[in-house]
Amino acid sequence: MTTRPAPGPDGLRGFTRRPPPAEKRCELCAEPLPGEHRHLVDTRKRSLLCACAGCHLLFTRPGAGAGRFRAVPDRYLSDPDFVLDEESWSRLQIPVGLAFFFRNSELDRTAAFYPSPAGATESELDPATWQEVLGSGRLAALLQPDTEALLIRRERGTGAASTGGAGGCWLVPVDVCYELVGRMRLRWQGFDGGAEARAELADFFARVAARARPPTTEREDGR
Template sequence: MTADVLKQFTRRPPPPGERCELCGEPLPSEHRHLVDTARRSLKCACPPCHLLFIRPGAGQGRFRAVPDRYLTDPGFALDASDWNRLQIPVGLAFFFRNSALDRLTAFYPSPAGATESELDPETWDAVLGHTRLTGILEPDVEALLLHYERGTPVTCTLVPVDVCYELVGRMRLHWKGFDGGAEARADLAEFFRRIETAARPLAPDTDPAPDPGGNA
């Protein structure tokens, strides 16, 4: 996915009356998504259409169901020096494995939208390669979401990729001025509380399989 493609995910949540982009059925405001691997974009999907593409290779791999799992690795830690190596100018970044390029691609949200980091892949691998989350990350449909606040450890959570686009949209919607303003900071705090509540830790020596149906 390119930065231009990511811009389409910076809008508000879908309005009432939106329909499934595959079959045309009406959708609730909270619904699931598919990744269109040919166009490198997301499509809104009703439950039956989402279910069709849970199995790997379904539909010749054109569409992939975005899973609904949130995971942390208790044995993995990043500190300020690790963060500095990533050269991310803000305290937020997300990484997903682009299947077409077969490598991690990094973006960070900003008031202008999602910006792709140009740091070399070897550095990403050096910093993130020793967490088990990288090893189980599903290409295109899941991401590693990193959050850093000065004086605290960097958090790293495996999330559905559409959650990252939601984060980009929230920042565009609420950010004001240089530091974002009180509304943006409160919104981000609520967003990460939700992520923390949803995430569960990986068990020692366990590599869980993804469950696009929603049961991590």
Template sequence: MRQLSRPGADLLRGLRRPAPPRPERCAFCGTGLPAGHRHLADTGERALACACTACALLFQQPGAGGGRYRAVPDRVLTDPVNGLDDAAWAALRIPVTTAFLLRGADSARPVLCYPSPAGATEAELEPAVWRTVFGRSRLAAALEPDVEALLLRRTRDRIQCLLVPVDLCYELVGRMRLRWQGFDGGAEAHAELDAFFAALEARARPLPKEAPA
């Protein structure tokens, strides 16, 4: 077998080497973005757009961009007083242990999403179920439509409920899709889930007493 010359071998190794990831840029001004950059919710397309700090601050102004884009907040809140019980979980009919709920400003029906090997699986939640489960929830009352979500997780001893930025929910979906193995996700996905929620709980703050009830 004929061996490649040194230049030819170097070229072949270069072709086999994966290309470096393209740097992320602001969707509005084209500025390069660091890790942990802000996001804007495109309410018309139900999508997220990467944004630099300056553009994110611009779209925080009322009416900016015709109201189509909304800056995603960075708060993570819990309500130590009002939690979810087994009856509430049963009413939601969530087929997995982790899910998040979204509300759109222009939609009467909340959307229930949960991670899967194919990405985020979505189902509309009946408004009556939302009222039954979250009608007296201070976290649900504080939820900002389109840009925040209620993130739920059921473990052996409790049901966690946090108000989180919507981009964190889709980050979780991506992590689960990357790690998922077998029917229930496998050990790596479960470990990733544990680490994700541990970081969220360390970051979370109790809901202020003056929050709407």
């Protein structure tokens, strides 16, 4: 039987070294992507795709790709006059003070999600209740299906998804909402989220507030 000497430190390093992270590429054309890049919504699979600038631009055109892929816009709008009382929020049956809503064109309904330690949790949303509570609002009327979301924050409770700043209503790109969900899931600790999750939440809404503007009286095209 042939024996070999045990590998030295240099040899062991090859087994323990983590491989470098894979280069991010456009999921349509495989073009390398920078760290900050745009996204498309695959309406059939209900998923987000990373996209290069060229592919993103291609799907900003109405009807491109038979409507399956839609470019996520980059607009942030706020409603400074937004008011939502406790009774109205309770009617939506969302257990925390933070949620986002978007129109799913494939299912032909508005979907409601909120962040949790397990990720994005969908909440059952009655169409009539949505219309009465939020659907007739200023920003809801401007939402583009699949690609934009109505982000609502309420000052309520003590959990990470409920506190840390003033409440409000914003129209944002839908990928930003899933970014928030991912950050909360990464930072969440204990029952109420913990200090790191609250800090993450405060930073996120500070960035949203810095970019958001009230809708103009002119038509908003979402580009």
